[in-house]
Amino acid sequence: MRKAMANTEVGDDVMRTDPTVIALEERTAGLFGKQAALFVPSGTMANLLAILAQTSAGDEILTHSESHIFYYEGGGYAAVAGCSIKFVDDADSPKPGIMTAASLGKAIRPSDVHFPTPKLFTIENTHNRGGGVVWPMDVLKETCTFAKEAGLCVHTDGARIWNAACALGVDLQSLAAHTDTISACLSKGLGCPVGSLLIGDQETIDIARHKRKMLGGGMRQAGVLAAAGLYALDHHLDRLGEDHARATKTASALAEMPMFDFDPAKVETNLVYAKLSEQAVEAVGDAFVWQDKLEAAGILCYAESVDTIRFVTHLDLDDAMIEEAIGRIGSL
Numbered sequence: 001m002r003k004a005m006a007n008t009e010v011g012d013d014v015m016r017t018d019p020t021v022i023a024l025e026e027r028t029a030g031l032f033g034k035q036a037a038l039f040v041p042s043g044t045m046a047n048l049l050a051i052l053a054q055t056s057a058g059d060e061i062l063t064h065s066e067s068h069i070f071y072y073e074g075g076g077y078a079a080v081a082g083c084s085i086k087f088v089d090d091a092d093s094p095k096p097g098i099m100t101a102a103s104l105g106k107a108i109r110p111s112d113v114h115f116p117t118p119k120l121f122t123i124e125n126t127h128n129r130g131g132g133v134v135w136p137m138d139v140l141k142e143t144c145t146f147a148k149e150a151g152l153c154v155h156t157d158g159a160r161i162w163n164a165a166c167a168l169g170v171d172l173q174s175l176a177a178h179t180d181t182i183s184a185c186l187s188k189g190l191g192c193p194v195g196s197l198l199i200g201d202q203e204t205i206d207i208a209r210h211k212r213k214m215l216g217g218g219m220r221q222a223g224v225l226a227a228a229g230l231y232a233l234d235h236h237l238d239r240l241g242e243d244h245a246r247a248t249k250t251a252s253a254l255a256e257m258p259m260f261d262f263d264p265a266k267v268e269t270n271l272v273y274a275k276l277s278e279q280a281v282e283a284v285g286d287a288f289v290w291q292d293k294l295e296a297a298g299i300l301c302y303a304e305s306v307d308t309i310r311f312v313t314h315l316d317l318d319d320a321m322i323e324e325a326i327g328r329i330g331s332l
């Protein structure tokens, strides 16, 4: 990947003369069956541009309370786009973070002078805080079709859309078919140092390109970064199943340990959300204390709440390292 980055041809992407960025954007748009794509520095910026391109200040976004857009993006939807958020719950859904048409229907308020205008519905696939779970295809189609019929634009936060496609055994086009825009990260499972894409129709991407400049996200010789993306699509896409298998193996091993108390069968992709047992919290401390303890043992992980730790499998880990990690965790 580093060699591909060093050897690629570059231009000035703000002036649309960087051939490598253009190649990455065209290739990605094709993979998702959309007209256009825009290369941006981060998933957060891709999501914010999707909001900016499809809403106006004062509009309402409908999404899940555990969505990355609401939870982890610094409130950009409000601070920069001037939108509010109304939550759609997952009470009647098969998995956390997955929203049915019925729950979306309950959240959409009628047109009324008192209410903000509902404009955008966003979903996350895979759903990070839901445990890396994948939207079932039938629910995806039904909920997004319902949103479109209700006059909403639909955006998919597809930071890990590649993992969703791998887990379901479907192509990226099917996952993008019921969404107007989709963001996809190169810097997670695909292993690039930097970069995400926003994908959609030409008009929306043209607006997003303008807003990207406004936000300071126009990069000049960005081909060095786009080359990493092209390399990852060639070499790292087809291997994601290995990460999923290693996550399943890790989850099964952790679930056997007295320090954890969770159902490993809920792991669907490369994220393992492992809930600590009461005993582990009483004996040592909450997930933040455990995160430090694990880090000291050479295991990097993330405390996602007081009692749950997220472990991620990725392309830099092989089977021997997973065995080693399981052994080290088990000995704590």
Ligand SMILES: Cc1ncc(COP(=O)(O)O)c(C=O)c1O
Pocket (backbone or CB within 6 Å): 041, 042, 043, 044, 045, 047, 068, 069, 124, 126, 128, 157, 159, 160, 185, 187, 196
């Ligand atoms: C679901 C989801 N969306 C968006 C992002 C944002 O990506 P970035 O860190 O590149 O801004 C992340 C990052 O973890 C994520 O998990």
